[in-house]
Amino acid sequence: MNIRFGCKNSGPSDGCLFRKIKTKRQLAIADREQELLSLAERLMAEEGFSGLTMDKLVAACSYSKGTVYNHFSSKEDLLCALCIKCMETELTMFSQALTFEGNSREKLLAVCYAYRLHAVLNPTLFYCVLTAKTPAVSEKAKPERLQRQQELEQQLADICNHLFEHAMAAGDLQSPPAVPLSQLSFAAWAMAFGSNALLLAAGTTQLLKELQAENALLFNINLLLDGMGWQPLSRDWDYKASWQKIGQEVFKQELSTFREQGMAPGQRGKHP
Amino acid sequence: MNIRFGCKNSGPSDGCLFRKIKTKRQLAIADREQELLSLAERLMAEEGFSGLTMDKLVAACSYSKGTVYNHFSSKEDLLCALCIKCMETELTMFSQALTFEGNSREKLLAVCYAYRLHAVLNPTLFYCVLTAKTPAVSEKAKPERLQRQQELEQQLADICNHLFEHAMAAGDLQSPPAVPLSQLSFAAWAMAFGSNALLLAAGTTQLLKELQAENALLFNINLLLDGMGWQPLSRDWDYKASWQKIGQEVFKQELSTFREQGMAPGQRGKHP
DNA sequence: TCGTCAACATGACGATTCGTCATTAAATTA
DNA sequence: TAATTTAATGACGAATCGTCATGTTGACGA
Numbered sequence: 325m326n327i328r329f330g331c332k333n334s335g336p337s338d339g340c341l342f343r344k345i346k347t348k349r350q351l352a353i354a355d356r357e358q359e360l361l362s363l364a365e366r367l368m369a370e371e372g373f374s375g376l377t378m379d380k381l382v383a384a385c386s387y388s389k390g391t392v393y394n395h396f397s398s399k400e401d402l403l404c405a406l407c408i409k410c411m412e413t414e415l416t417m418f419s420q421a422l423t424f425e426g427n428s429r430e431k432l433l434a435v436c437y438a439y440r441l442h443a444v445l446n447p448t449l450f451y452c453v454l455t456a457k458t459p460a461v462s463e464k465a466k467p468e469r470l471q472r473q474q475e476l477e478q479q480l481a482d483i484c485n486h487l488f489e490h491a492m493a494a495g496d497l498q499s500p501p502a503v504p505l506s507q508l509s510f511a512a513w514a515m516a517f518g519s520n521a522l523l524l525a526a527g528t529t530q531l532l533k534e535l536q537a538e539n540a541l542l543f544n545i546n547l548l549l550d551g552m553g554w555q556p557l558s559r560d561w562d563y564k565a566s567w568q569k570i571g572q573e574v575f576k577q578e579l580s581t582f583r584e585q586g587m588a589p590g591q592r593g594k595h596p
Numbered sequence: 597m598n599i600r601f602g603c604k605n606s607g608p609s610d611g612c613l614f615r616k617i618k619t620k621r622q623l624a625i626a627d628r629e630q631e632l633l634s635l636a637e638r639l640m641a642e643e644g645f646s647g648l649t650m651d652k653l654v655a656a657c658s659y660s661k662g663t664v665y666n667h668f669s670s671k672e673d674l675l676c677a678l679c680i681k682c683m684e685t686e687l688t689m690f691s692q693a694l695t696f697e698g699n700s701r702e703k704l705l706a707v708c709y710a711y712r713l714h715a716v717l718n719p720t721l722f723y724c725v726l727t728a729k730t731p732a733v734s735e736k737a738k739p740e741r742l743q744r745q746q747e748l749e750q751q752l753a754d755i756c757n758h759l760f761e762h763a764m765a766a767g768d769l770q771s772p773p774a775v776p777l778s779q780l781s782f783a784a785w786a787m788a789f790g791s792n793a794l795l796l797a798a799g800t801t802q803l804l805k806e807l808q809a810e811n812a813l814l815f816n817i818n819l820l821l822d823g824m825g826w827q828p829l830s831r832d833w834d835y836k837a838s839w840q841k842i843g844q845e846v847f848k849q850e851l852s853t854f855r856e857q858g859m860a861p862g863q864r865g866k867h868p
Numbered sequence: 869t870c871g872t873c874a875a876c877a878t879g880a881c882g883a884t885t886c887g888t889c890a891t892t893a894a895a896t897t898a
Numbered sequence: 899t900a901a902t903t904t905a906a907t908g909a910c911g912a913a914t915c916g917t918c919a920t921g922t923t924g925a926c927g928a
Contacts, residue, residue: 349875349924356665374732379914388878393916428819451730457797458723503815510794511816512786518790522782525729543775544783551823651885660907664885691917863887 357395360385361409368448373455378402400464406471407456410449411476414442417575418483424574428491429554430566433545435483436516437570439577440541443520450524476505484509496555508552512545519544542567629667632657633681636674640720645727650674672736676745679728682721683748686714689847690755696846700763701826702838705817707755708788709842712813713850715792722796756781768827780824784817791816814839 363385368376378399382389396402421434443450455461462470488505491497499505521543526537546558571579615731635657640648650671654661668674693706715722727733734742763769771777791813798809818830843851 347855372732373730377914378916389916390879390918391877394876397916399915458645460644465691507812507815510812511791511819514790514794514816515783515787515820516790517790518786518795519783521726521793522786522789528870540779540782543779544786544820547780547783547823548787549823551819551821581682621904649885650887661887662889662908663906666905669887671886 356387360387360395361405361589364406365409365449368406368452370413370445373448373451376402390452397466398464400461401466401469403452404456404465404469406449407453408469408472408476410446410453411473411480412448413446414439415476415479415483415518417442417578419482420574421570422483426566426569427556427561428487428494428496429549429556429561430563430570431490432484432512432549433542433563433566434570434574435487436512436541436545437567437575439516440520440523441571441575443524445578445582447524448482450520452516454521481513484513488512491554497552511548511552515544515548516541539564539567602720626639628659629677630666632659632667633677635746636678636834637681637721641718642680645720645723648674653802669738670736672733673738675724675733676728676737676741678721679725680744680748682718683724683745683752685718685721686711687748687751687755689714689716689850690752690844693842694755696842698841699828699833700766700768701821701828701833702835702842703762704756704759704784704821705814705835705838706842707847708760708784708813708817709839709847711788712792713843713847715796717850717854719796722792753781753785760784763826768798769824776824783820783824787816787820788813791828810838811836 349518360381364376364381367380369381371549378389378392378396381402382392385392396405417438418435421438422431424431424432424434456465456473485505488497488509492499492505497508499508506532523537523540542563546563550559630714632653636653639656643652650661650664650668652662653674657664668677689710690707693710694703695708695725696703698706728737728745757777760769760781764771764777771780795809795812814835818835822829822831
């Protein structure tokens with residue numbers, strides 16, 4: 325028996341979770357996992373959250389049920405995998421946002437912009453991330469996947485934390501005494517998350533129709549950062565201009581794709 | 597044929613959704629709906645979100661499947677009904693919070709306290725409200741229920757809006773020009789919601805363990821209200837003391853119940 | 869080239885769950 | 899009480915989940 329990092333009994337799906345892919349066979353398996361994930365993403369976008377079932381996925385792909393279950397040990401595991409894919413995309417967009425040239429506060433805004441844009445482009449995946457944190461899901465997902473999920477969460481949080489450090493180093497922000505940086509960072513995260521979630525639900529709720537959803541996140545975050553005393557304050561700087569500049573300079577491509585199609589690729593359907 | 601507000605073909609569950617309950621029969625039906633809801637709530641608390649199935653509910657009650665389906669046209673409809681029950685409880689607790697004597701800002705804090713307390717006491721119901729806004733649910737729920745849900749949402753939002761009006765009338769808060777009050781109110785709502793959701797997930801996530809979850813919502817809201825310029829600012833007032841005072845004066849009973857049992861009644865189980 | 873064996877693929881299958889509907893029972897009205 | 903409307907019942911079919919015995923493949927050594 326080959327000694328291969330405990331591959332025994334673990335099925336083919338490990339291929340893409342390990343850092344190094346060895347054989348071409350494992351490579352093919354990892355490829356297939358991505359293929360299945362893309363298919364699942366499309367199914368969910370087309371037919372909504374509950375429209376994604378294992379049976380449908382099996383029917384839609386060219387593999388058998390057993391093979392699909394070799395990749396995803398349960399529906400929850402598949403959901404978790406989708407969540408991971410979503411967060412990886414977020415991470416990419418966040419990194420893209422960090423390239424924006426501006427003061428420390430504008431950089432945080434750029435990340436918020438990325439967060440919002442990602443949510444608008446992938447509303448169903450946003451729900452997916454929400455439910456993936458539900459105990460119902462995390463209890464049935466593969467441990468490796470949960471670990472990967474936490475890794476990504478940490479990386480996303482690190483980006484946010486780093487922006488706060490940067491601001492303090494630049495002298496734009498002073499943390500109150502006895503308040504750890506993570507607390508401030510959490511506040512920003514909570515605001516961004518809450519705004520995004522409510523704005524997404526607002527389409528359903530219709531309670532917030534009069535609200536100008538386009539700039540609501542910017543408005544909310546500005547209030548919060550003003551409360552932190554993050555310089556320059558919103559009364560001393562035109563952050564609305566920054567916001568638009570971020571869109572034009574960093575996410576031009578995503579925005580044009582969005583506007584052309586009315587919706588993002590694969591997001592045309594309903595979400596039943 | 598009797599003319600009875602179109603009761604035909606509508607099943608027994610209407611009884612409790614109409615404003616007036618007529619016959620004793622309808623009264624009994626409305627009672628049974630509450631009985632079923634309480635049972636469903638307990639099932640969900642004990643066995644988690646996915647532990648609640650229609651079949652289990654039928655097995656756990658003394659009625660037949662058809663009868664249960666006369667009340668709740670689908671699983672999603674049941675979920676929506678639970679969401680409504682949850683929001684009604686919230687509304688009660690919010691009203692309770694409004695009795696707190698204090699300045700305008702403290703009153704808002706009291707409502708936030710109620711929101712947080714409710715979420716901690718009923719974590720599974722919190723998830724329930726989240727998912728009830730999902731298209732998957734709202735598309736299959738009864739129209740009357742969706743309407744009731746929106747009514748409640750409006751009432752909750754009104755409470756929040758009214759607090760802002762009160763603050764402006766008292767001179768504690770000035771809305772920036774060209775910014776509707778609802779925008780400010782939405783910011784507070786988003787912050788409270790986001791903080792609560794993340795804090796709930798934090799138990800799972802473990803990313804925020806170092807965070808002092810107990811006061812995180814207070815901290816976040818304070819930052820936001822400071823950003824709005826809501827007087828007195830947090831540097832001029834001991835809101836931590838207010839927070840504790842709210843708990844002691846308004847929610848003493850809930851807190852003691854919480855501490856005695858370690859968890860709220862019916863919330864002892866896991867959430868798979 | 870072939871044999872061997874571990875790893876992988878297959879799809880039939882049992883178990884749940886959802887929701888329906890023909891039938892039976894009860895309540896209301898005449 | 900008879901007639902009629904309304905509600906309750908649970909057997910049933912369809913859909914879904916996840917498993918497992920069986921068949922297949924491909925890597926590797928001879």
